[in-house]
Amino acid sequence: MEVYVCQVKTGEEQKFIQLYSALQSAFALDMVIHSPRRELTIRRAGKLLKETKPLFPGYLFIEAEDMEPARFRSLRSTPGFFRMLPENSRIRPLDADTRYILGQLVHHGEVLGLSQVQFQEDGKIRVLSGPLEGLEGHLVKVNRRKRRARIRLDLYETAHLVDLGFEELEPLQEPQK
Numbered sequence: 001m002e003v004y005v006c007q008v009k010t011g012e013e014q015k016f017i018q019l020y021s022a023l024q025s026a027f028a029l030d031m032v033i034h035s036p037r038r039e040l041t042i043r044r045a046g047k048l049l050k051e052t053k054p055l056f057p058g059y060l061f062i063e064a065e066d067m068e069p070a071r072f073r074s075l076r077s078t079p080g081f082f083r084m085l086p087e088n089s090r091i092r093p094l095d096a097d098t099r100y101i102l103g104q105l106v107h108h109g110e111v112l113g114l115s116q117v118q119f120q121e122d123g124k125i126r127v128l129s130g131p132l133e134g135l136e137g138h139l140v141k142v143n144r145r146k147r148r149a150r151i152r153l154d155l156y157e158t159a160h161l162v163d164l165g166f167e168e169l170e171p172l173q174e175p176q177k
Contacts, residue, residue: 001063002093003102005085005155006033006075010058016080017060024074031064031071036105038112038131040165041147052111055162058082061102067091086156094155101138101153105131115166119144131164144168 008016013035020033036055041048064071067084072091075081084091094102105112108131115130125142127133132149140161141150148163 001065002067003099004062004064004067004091004093006060006062007058007082007085008060009080009082011054012080013054013058013060016078019080020075020078023078031062034061034063034106034110036061036102036110036112038162038164039114040163041114043146055105055112056160059085061094061106067093092156098154101135104134112164114147115149115164116169117149117166118169125149127166128169130166132166 017033017035037052038055039050039052042051043049062075072084072088075084076088086092093099112131115132116128117132118126118128120126125139127135132139132151135151138151138153139149140152142148143150147166147168149166150161150163153160153162
């Protein structure tokens with residue numbers, strides 16, 4: 001299966017998926033549309049709240065054998081569609097590296113929960129579990145106060161920075177002798 005990227009109206013990703021499934025049932029059967037979301041810890045008025053937000057606002061990932069002209073026309077005719085990436089006249093699937101990273105993220109479900117991490121004395125982060133596991137090489141920045149880690153993903157020669165949430169686990173203290 002190949003993975004294609006579709007740009008839709010920001011904030012209406014779920015609505016687009018529902019409309020497409022209802023209007024284009026013949027093509028919706030042989031493809032899967034992913035709209036990965038992430039759970040973040042937001043600090044408001046001194047309180048920590050958990051919110052769910054799109055991982056890539058305005059973008060959907062379409063898993064299909066190919067992007068035949070009839071399938072493209074059915075996507076394009078659905079309200080909220082903007083374009084296919086990299087462009088409508090030159091649709092191509094994601095490369096293997098990006099597809100692998102996206103697969104790592106989607107493997108954890110449509111809503112990416114918080115990763116569990118430990119900070120080591122040398123300043124390195126150790127991911128114990130969650131969506132960041134295996135993506136340590138793509139970490140760009142870690143904000144301990146906001147409990148977010150920024151990773152870099154390359155989609156069609158364009159770098160996208162994505163924030164994922166984490167829970168910090170305290171390192172185990174060795175017993176005193």
